[in-house]
Amino acid sequence: MTLVTYLLVGIGGALGAFCRAYLIGAIERIRKHWLFKGAFFVNCTSCFIAGVSLALALGPLPQAVVMTGFCGGFSTLSSVNLDAAGYLFEGNPRRCVGYLLLTYAGALATAGAGFALTHALL
């Protein structure tokens, strides 16, 4: 792995993290009483993009930049676990489990949809 690869992955990750922070902030401002947190929408979008790029079978460097870099930075599991733990410590275990299940299911579903759609179109 060359330094250029690390640099490009890092730039992708930086952009992904920036987009995630900005979008989650924007969604949380308008969310109010929505069931899903901003991280849910961001994670689903990221997984859709990852599914699309997996189906496109990009070369190793573009794959590293898009999937490992951008999609990896755009999605997050640690924030999901932190939010779920917050629900648990508030005394809402059902919401905690529901949020985790929904996140995993939504992420896998959108990744699969991205992959299948791209495959169908190619």
Place this chain on the structure above:
Amino acid sequence: MVYSAILVAGFCGACLRFACQSLPFPYLGGFPLATLLINVVGSFFIFLVFEHAGRRWHLTPQVISVINTGFLGAFTTLAALCTDTLTMLGNGQYFLVALYLGLTAVLSFGAVLLANWACGGLAYLRMKRLNRLRREHNRRRHKDGGGQ
């Protein structure tokens, strides 16, 4: 300013994740051990920073946001979990898929609970140390007061 710092932190988190994923882990029939460990470790530290480090070191919410949202958010990944799952499903490795998803869900959330427990332990140790220092200080004060 915060977003600029998140850019830098995200850069570091992504590079570290890429480096960890490039490590020569033993071959486990295609099981993505690196991604699993990354998600577990990242989940542990995000709670530790959020609950303990922030208070202990009096970090501002902006700094905590940069570390958690920027660095640890970019370090952990749900996209890699999904692509790994799709790849294993394509290879017909259904048992590995179930194992991978189950372990990720349980261990990464368990890491947050472990961090919560660790925060309690660290707070207790700090309280013991402060009480000991207070007792020593009072003892010294009474000794000096008795000498006057």
